[in-house]
Amino acid sequence: MGKRSGRAVRDRNTQEPPPAPEPLRVAVPDCHTHMDMQAPDVAEIVAAAAAVGVSPLIQVGVDVPSSQWAAATAAAHPGVWAAVALHPNEAPRIVHGDGAEGVEVDDTDWAGKARPAAGWAGLDTALAEIDRLAALPEVRAVGETGLDYFRTGAEGVAAQQASFRGHIGIAKRHGRALMIHDRDAHDDVLRLLEEEGAPDTVVFHCFSGDAAMAKLCAERGYYMSFAGNVTFASAQPLRDAAAAAPPELVLVETDAPFLTPKPYRGRPNAPYLVPHTLRALAEAKGMAEDDLAAAVAANARRAFRLD
Numbered sequence: 486m487g488k489r490s491g492r493a494v495r496d497r498n499t500q501e502p503p504p505a506p507e508p509l510r511v512a513v514p515d516c517h518t519h520m521d522m523q524a525p526d527v528a529e530i531v532a533a534a535a536a537v538g539v540s541p542l543i544q545v546g547v548d549v550p551s552s553q554w555a556a557a558t559a560a561a562h563p564g565v566w567a568a569v570a571l572h573p574n575e576a577p578r579i580v581h582g583d584g585a586e587g588v589e590v591d592d593t594d595w596a597g598k599a600r601p602a603a604g605w606a607g608l609d610t611a612l613a614e615i616d617r618l619a620a621l622p623e624v625r626a627v628g629e630t631g632l633d634y635f636r637t638g639a640e641g642v643a644a645q646q647a648s649f650r651g652h653i654g655i656a657k658r659h660g661r662a663l664m665i666h667d668r669d670a671h672d673d674v675l676r677l678l679e680e681e682g683a684p685d686t687v688v689f690h691c692f693s694g695d696a697a698m699a700k701l702c703a704e705r706g707y708y709m710s711f712a713g714n715v716t717f718a719s720a721q722p723l724r725d726a727a728a729a730a731p732p733e734l735v736l737v738e739t740d741a742p743f744l745t746p747k748p749y750r751g752r753p754n755a756p757y758l759v760p761h762t763l764r765a766l767a768e769a770k771g772m773a774e775d776d777l778a779a780a781v782a783a784n785a786r787r788a789f790r791l792d
């Protein structure tokens with residue numbers, strides 16, 4: 486939140502979609518997107534992405550209804566796969582209800598609706614539905630789950646950690662990749678993975694660690710999925726992390742409609758903007774664009790078992 490007046494600010498906040506970038510010569514997936522929060526319909530989003538070499542797309546759920554929608558959308562659209570989970574900010578809202586102490590909706594990340602507390606039994610019920618969805622063939626990841634300490638007080642942390650532990654079990658039970666949302670919670674995310682025993686495939690979505698964290702992930706064989714924020718002027722530590730990440734563990738994503746890459750920050754993000762992020766990553770890694778794209782595509786096929 487900043488100053489709302491002034492021409493420059495207004496220009497940056499325009500909702501006009503950015504123009505299509507130059508197409509990639511080697512196609513890469515968008516490993517994490519939220520099409521249910523984007524304006525055009527799914528067929529248009531998929532076509533616009535494919536036209537610039539971005540395919541397939543992984544549609545990510547953040548609660549029970551959006552996870553059901555992700556699975557149904559993947560079943561209905563070639564070139565779309567699903568990830569299903571309760572977002573770390575969703576778990577405390579299920580247990581304690583909106584407005585409870587320590588339960589804040591992170592409206593910079595996803596928007597929720599007000600609802601009363603369902604208690605710990607409510608969390609069990611929601612996890613049982615995620616478990617059912619995770620078995621579907623069009624679902625290739627359990628996520629986004631993890632920990633988000635950015636706005637969550639002490640009361641919310643217990644619900645987040647219980648939910649995260651539950652999702653780790655679901656991913657292992659169904660042989661799915663675990664897609665992790667980690668915001669200001671690196672140490673506890675790594676600790677809980679160790680305590681529960683990590684699934685064979687772990688992906689840190691919207692990787693937000695530094696070079697040291699990238700090395701810790703690389704030692705454990707965890708994938709690091711980079712989003713548009715790697716292009717931001719302030720993100721040199723993230724570019725250092727990208728440089729440190731082995732090419733065989735790098736993925737790319739939009740987290741659209743959030744995190745629109747430079748030079749279109751503030752405008753709506755969508756999968757067709759992945760080329761900007763891929764090119765920034767290639768520069769940070771000192772790799773040729775096509776070589777990195779080929780590596781990313783192979784990594785995504787391996788991590789999510791894409792056919």
Ligand SMILES: [Zn+2]
Pocket residue numbers: 629666667690691
């Ligand atoms: Zn996230």
Ligand SMILES: [Zn+2]
Pocket residue numbers: 517519545629740
């Ligand atoms: Zn997301």
